[in-house]
Amino acid sequence: MAIAILHLSDIHLGSSFTHGRVNPDTGTNTRLEDFVNTLSRCIDRAIEEPADLVLFGGDAFPDATPPPYIQEAFAAQFRRLADADIPAVLLVGNHDQHSQGTGGASLCIYRTLAVPGFHVGDGIATHRISTRNGDVQVLTLPWLTRSTLLTRPETEGHSLAEVNALLIDRLRPVLEAEIRRLDANIPTILLGHLMVDRATLGAERFLAVGKGFTIPISLLIRPEIDYVALGHVHKHQNLNPANNPPVVYPGSIERVDFSEEKEDKGYIWLELEKGKANWEFCTLPVRPFRTIEVDVSQSEEPQVAILNAIAKYEIEETVVRLIYKLRSEQLDEIDTPALHQALQPSHTYTIRPELVSQLATPRLPELGASSRIDPFAALQAYLGNRDDLREIAAEMLEAAQLLLEEDVLEELGA
Ligand SMILES: [Mn+2]
Incomplete structure (x- = not known):
């Protein structure tokens, strides 16, 4: 008997408010209502079928400290799974992590509360889960930052590319050890919130630039693993056309911004047996x-x-x-x-x-005609002229600052 699994990701509850308005009947931003409605459609499907397991690929909220009413809207949907005895794995994404310290992710409250059947993936670990249709093991790989596997002195003086290579070197044996401990007889999923080197990018490239690193797909395509369930990239895609195993981003459940205008939104319905994964992308009727x-x-x-x-x-x-x-x-x-x-x-x-402009004048007058400009000032001027990027302007500037510290822009000759 196959195990039925619903895999969704990148919920980002509390995002896209600038594209909404206040609903006069509820006092709530209409985009929060959109996101909650869409999330509830996913949970409805899991309960109706029912699914044996729900996998959430990370990024529940725009940051690790969402306001209580947004936390509550998320919890109200996921508790319906607990009420229906459907186990769930909640993976920690980059937007769910605190930048300082460990264990502070917004999703850790579900472990603290010991919600029955709920597993929080905030570390590299294997969760063995009993479902109505048998056991399944889920190896969780949350969003990794340089501080996860490296210390400050190890990264000092290295370029971003060098730090990335160092991280992969550290990750490889840790993942290998986890894979060797797997039970070869039961279906296995790797659930990761990560950027794979083969992925086509969406809004997340603005949202997370400079903060994470890229994982080669060869680390994920393993005979021990029957399905790779990913989160982070907002555009749905399967990175392994050979499908052995499928390496799937379901994408975000709603459009977070205009960069996702043309993308279908949805979740994955998966029927899993040892060595066999039948999956389907199910579109959601989003705004x-x-x-x-x-x-x-x-x-x-x-x-x-x-x-x-x-x-x-x-x-x-x-x-x-x-x-x-x-x-x-x-x-x-x-x-x-x-x-x-x-x-x-x-x-x-x-x-x-x-x-x-009729003449060949600079696109942004504030940049003037001088041949040498400070890249940070140029970016600031550019963002000041782009209303559509206002939401992420602060993060872009922060990321640019990081890059500048790394001397990356200088190396590029910017
Ligand atoms: Mn993410």
């Missing part, structure tokens, strides 16, 4: 995002051209961003209130006019 980009700089009637561009799309219930390019002389021809009116049926919207 649509739509970029409407139009260049009216050559248009006689720019206002009409913009309204026509908007009219092309069904924008009801959609998160919309309108970007229009025009010449500065056309500014007076734009009736902005009428644009707001046209976008009214959307869920939420932003409007960004962009001036096309």
Whole structure:
């Protein structure tokens, strides 16, 4: 009998608030309601089938200290699994970890409370889990940082690439020891929150840049392992076309930002036996995002051209961003209130006019024409002009600071 497993990841409850509005009936941001509804669809499926096990691949919240009402919304969904006697493994992702100390991850509360059937994966360990359809072992590999396996003196004076190589050297024997202890007779899953060197990236590359490291896929493709359940990358993909074993990112359950506009969102339904993993990506009906980009700089009637561009799309219930390019002389021809009116049926919207320059002037005037600029100042100026990156601007600057300390940008000649 196969073991039925629901694998989901990157819930990010509490993200994307700038794409929502306050629901006047509940006082809650509509994007939190979206994320909770989508999460509840996953839990519904697990309970209806029922699943024998639920695997969560990490990143429950945007950070390790979510406000209590967001913690509670997450807990209210996962406790339905406990009520239905469905075991679950909650893996710790990079957004769930405190930057300082250990054991402080936002998900550790579930171990402290000893929720029946719940396992928290905050270390490299194997969890043997009894399900209705037999035992399964889940080797957990949470998000690793340089401080997980290395000490400060070991990393000092080394480049990021060298530290990455050092970490892989440390990880290899630790993982090997764990794999040797596995029971060869029962189905085995590796559950990891990590960046695999073969992955195509999404929003997480902005959210976590400079903080983690990349794992070669050869470490994960092992005959002892029947299915590799991943988290971290927001775009669904199977990294092993040969499928022996499947190496699968389910992706985020909702669109976190516009970089995920065109991606389907969903979870994985898996039927697992020793040596055999049948899996399927199940799409979730998530809120649509739509970029409407139009260049009216050559248009006689720019206002009409913009309204026509908007009219092309069904924008009801959609998160919309309108970007229009025009010449500065056309500014007076734009009736902005009428644009707001046209976008009214959307869920939420932003409007960004962009001036096309007639001359070869710098794209950002504050950068001036000097040939040598400080990369950090350049990034700051760039981010100051990108409303859509405001949410992650602080993190990007922090990551850039780290890179600069590592002299990486200098090496690149930036
Ligand atoms: Mn992550």
